[in-house]
Amino acid sequence: MAISSGVRDWLLDSDPSLRWQVERDLTGATPQVWQATRARVATEGFGAALLARQDPDGQWAGGAYFPGGFAESPEADAPGQPWVATTWTLKDLRDAGVDASVLHGTAEKLAANSRWEYEDLPYWDGEVDVCINAFTLATGAWLGVDMSALARWFVDHRLADGGWNCEAEEGRSTRSSFHSTLNAVRELLYYEQLTGDDSARDARHGGEEYLLRRRLLYRLSTGEPVGDFVHEFTYPHRYRYSALTALDHFRAVSLHEGSRPDPRLDDAVALVRGSRLPDGTWRQGAPLLGRSWVSVDAAEGAPSRWLTLFGTRVLDWWDATH
Template sequence: MAQDIEPGPDQRVVDWLLGTDPAIRWQVLRDLVDAREAEWRGERERVETEGWGAELLSYQDADGQWAGGAFIPGGFSWERFRNEGQPWTATCWALTELRDLGLDPGSEAARRTVRLIGENSRWNHDGQPYWEGEVEECINGRTVAQGAYFGVDVAPIVERLLSEQMADGGWNCERERGSVRSSFDSTLNVLEGLLEYEQAAPGDDRIAGARAAGEEYLLERRLMYRLSSGELVDPEHLQPVYPPRWQYTVVRALDYFRAAARHAGAAPDPRLHDAVEALRAKRREDGTWAVERRHRGAAWISYGEVGEPSPWLTLQALRILGWWEVG
């Protein structure tokens, strides 16, 4: 149950986070306790060999993929997809998780993975090479984020995304099926990719402009509401979940805006207020945030059960609130 408690990270919560996984610890050291860079970088190196990072890497196929496929596992039928739910075990989902975990792009495992995926992985859509992307904005946004993070040249995918921005400022992977309005999900997927790319390869004003327009699409709606009626877009957006997969959540959007503002050296936009308060209201009496739902479908790793305190969500929420409160 949410509770009114003092703002900021409780030391007991920080200690709990530091007792979890290297992927959590290095980000706590960097983002919450302002540790020396050498300290958090040393902890980050352990992601490759310990905890969730090492476990996820252990499931990798000899050809560099996961589950024998790019978007869905090899041999996985659409009938199973409908009956069992979307599987989260294929290559694109594993790479997104490794980026979240903070696997060092310079590590041996990361370099090997990037090379083998480039050689062997093909998109289910039409057999396109993995690092060339495919046709959906959501998928291409995530691929740009992965490629930019792991040091792959994904400029052609970026060019495609820039050409697909809609008149209202956002993106929608239903565009090719006739949609003329952006979606929260697609827009956030693309924004995350463009920010990662801009951080890796700064200097292209077109990317900054595209991000600004996409951000404005979400900010006009205060991250939660319909522009037409002011009603909440989707109650699920307020339910904390990790991993979010392709879906939009308020905590995921706020963490993006935190990262984007830090990249630009900008203050938080006041239109984020309602979203921040919605996040704050989810804080439990013990100072943590809990997973409120799970995505249907197979996954390699469970990062927390529904109703239990989540290290991931607590880390994200505390760094969002810390950023917001400092201004």
Template sequence: MDLDQALLRWLLDTDPALRWQVERDLADLPAEIWNVTRSRMATEGFGARLLGHQDPDGQWAGGAFFPKDFDFSGPEAADDAGQPWTATTWSLNTLRDWGLDASVLAGTADLLAANSRWEYEDRAYWGGEVDCCINAYTLANGAWLGADVSGIAQWFVDHRLADGGYNCEWVNGSTRSSFHSTLNGLKGLLSYETAAGADDSLRAARRAGEEYLLDRRLLRRLSDGEPVAPWVDHFAYPFRWFYSALKAVDYFREASLHDQTSPDPRLADAIAAIRAARRPDGTWLQERRHPGRVWFEIDVPPGEPSPWLTFYATRVLGWWDAS
């Protein structure tokens, strides 16, 4: 990829969790170089720090989705306090998203099967939950770690809404899909398909969710064409469960490469929104931090140029422009 060399040096001067991806996807370095950087995650930097917080029973923070000490009736549970991001599912999400080799966590799938239960109805960890975002994460993490999560894969076939997507509030009666839930579901389905394969019903579920977002140009309500919400083009890293045009286009890039298809023209508006947020020096700003307890900060404070957002945005624009 043709990239400003000063910007590339800035992106390479980062933690191994990011650097190896820059080496592979932006600097076009050979695999023998970026694989060495990738392997360093297990012993240094963010990856090693997060691995160091794993409990002997395989969990993080003693809980499946929430820390063991989380008070569901206390101040931390207030709407504006933010989700704690330290428990098992969020820690696995982070390590998987960074590309940690699953062999580093050998035995973790069995430990979680034996020791971890969902806070909802005390369900078995690899059996999943009722929240589609939680199930999407568990589907992806299970496929990554070698757990049998085929039941959760079928759950996504069985719980697709009539408009093609998903909504975590389905259990409370919602029949209309959510941008957030649909994208998280798609990411889980694609991760599972990449690792374990998929039958026609799973591929149909993924295609239907993609069409839900593409019909809305990743940005707009179908009813009136207006922006779905201000958060759609406000970018923050880590992405967490929140939807953004950048997170969505990054998914469609990955799906396009997996399917060996060209970018869908309906991505054009979202691409324009990402391009419009680029600063003259080629960087993207961190626009906010999603509130909530963390093990440690991974990216810059709001208002500063974010290496992570710059990497993701530069990569998707390079993919789009090249095609």
């Protein structure tokens, strides 16, 4: 799906964290061009702002998943949650394309100084929440930590229906969740791409099959839509599932494994295509509430550069094989 020159220029007129992906995925820029733009993420704009907020002990906001002292603060009673603590900031930096070498020494500092709010567990060991463990697995691998033990956790904790659920470890659910399963398979793929360790690939494929059997949109039991969240496209998506985020993952799987798109993605592709505005952009949905270090994308209702990147590259990938 060709984009207009106006949309292309609008996408390129952006923070380096977005621009390098536009150059790589949409404009056909050479590796030398997009890699040079990617190198700027650590020194300009969004990436530089996050790096400047790091605490001397290696953390951000004094905490692992929540800011230090969060449970006793007025913020704990506010809607949403803050997105400024260590796990979220590292995920943002990783997604932005920051080179891990910029964070030299951070992995060691976190091993020494950061503990999970859940039972004071060591940071790189993970805890019991599958989404938290997924983010930790990928980020640890990015920073050069041996995360193979945590990768095995996903194999051992997959549910009988094929996916994962953040509530399973507390006994509150025995059924998989769209949100948890997508977070798990996305970060397992990233871990495999980075390390070459494919020991959890079968588990990842099982989670992907869980989503594919439901065509990314529907309840398996009734065939009804699983919820409004599937078509609520927002960036940053943090942990929340949408058809667009899921399709972007299956695009990455196809490119990594050299596989053709699964035909069961067709309904989700139609949903994404139908959400595209006449000018070739996608509109920002309602953002997840909570404090963040910096504003990343457009206000609710405005055209979103990030969603336009994702939507365009998903449709380009799909249409190229159909």
